[in-house]
Structures are given as structure tokens and as C-alpha cells.
Amino acid sequence: MKTLQLEALTAASFAPFGQVIEAGSLASHYPINGGSCTRYHDLARLDPGFGGELIASVFRAQPTPLPRSVALLERHPLASQAFIPLSGRPFLVLVGMPSPKPDPNSIRLFMAEASQGVNINRAVWHHSLLALDAISDFLVLDRKGPGANCDEAWLDEPLWLGALAGSR
Numbered sequence: 001m002k003t004l005q006l007e008a009l010t011a012a013s014f015a016p017f018g019q020v021i022e023a024g025s026l027a028s029h030y031p032i033n034g035g036s037c038t039r040y041h042d043l044a045r046l047d048p049g050f051g052g053e054l055i056a057s058v059f060r061a062q063p064t065p066l067p068r069s070v071a072l073l074e075r076h077p078l079a080s081q082a083f084i085p086l087s088g089r090p091f092l093v094l095v096g097m098p099s100p101k102p103d104p105n106s107i108r109l110f111m112a113e114a115s116q117g118v119n120i121n122r123a124v125w126h127h128s129l130l131a132l133d134a135i136s137d138f139l140v141l142d143r144k145g146p147g148a149n150c151d152e153a154w155l156d157e158p159l160w161l162g163a164l165a166g167s168r
């Protein structure tokens, strides 16, 4: 079973799959509120798709056990989906390029820090939310609207998520 290599989440590394939502220096940012606040502006391409509306939900996620295998991926063909951590803990983001079925060679595994959210572009294959260490809340921005917006696909070969190095 192939072990996925864990990558740091950066705007550049994640760009093929979506955007990183963080107070990052690469973003357009400027002082507001009389200088008491910095606005990191327009960070994500939130896309509710045709006929959809963008809604905000909270996912209270159980931590995933590690090490583990993963075999079932999903995609949202009609709209994007964003996850913003609310509990001050990192989480894992497993994504694969849009294609009729997941291409194992395009699958990447990222460590999102507690200060980073992600917006996953429409039709990007991904594993469902992978929280770490403890029950964690996430703000989720995605579509409400007509149509089937969740396709699932089993990988021909499961992939392995190794234990995370070091004390966390």
C-alpha cells in the first residue's frame, strides 16, 4: 500500500486544488478600522454553483485515528467546499485532481495548521474531513441547492496515512 507523503499547506502547493484561507503575506491585505485590524482580502473562490446558494455550517468532527488507510474519496461536482478550523487544531487535507475517477498519481496530502483553512474547488476529489487529536469544530462554506452534489469513488488501491512525527 502506497504511503502518502505529508506536505506543508501553502497557497502555491494547494493552488491546483483550491485556495488557502489564512492571514498570509501573499494575500492582498490592508489596514481597516482605523488601523486596529488588517483585512486579508478575497482569499478564496467560493463557488455555490449555478442555482445554488452559499451557506455556512459547523462540522463537529471526531479525530481520525492514525495510522490508517484511505480508500473512499468524494467530490462536489456543482460547487466548492471550504473548511475553516474553529478549535485551534491542525487537520489533514487529502485531495486529487478532477477526473472521471480519482487518479492515485494526483493525490496529495497536506497538513493544514490551526491558522489555515482551505477552499476545495468544485469537482476536486477529496477525502471527507480529517480532524486530528480531539473532537474539532470547523466552519464549512458550501452549497445548498438542487442537484446531486456529492459523488463518491473507491480507490482501486487504498492509500496509507502514516502516524504523524513528533509530539503534537
Ligand SMILES: NC(=O)N[C@@H](O)C(=O)O
Pocket: 074, 081, 126, 127, 128, 129
Ligand atoms: N458530507 C459532507 O458534507 N462532508 C464532506 O463533503 C466532506 O468533505 O467532509
Ligand code: NI
Pocket: 074, 076, 081, 126, 128
Ligand atoms: Ni466534501
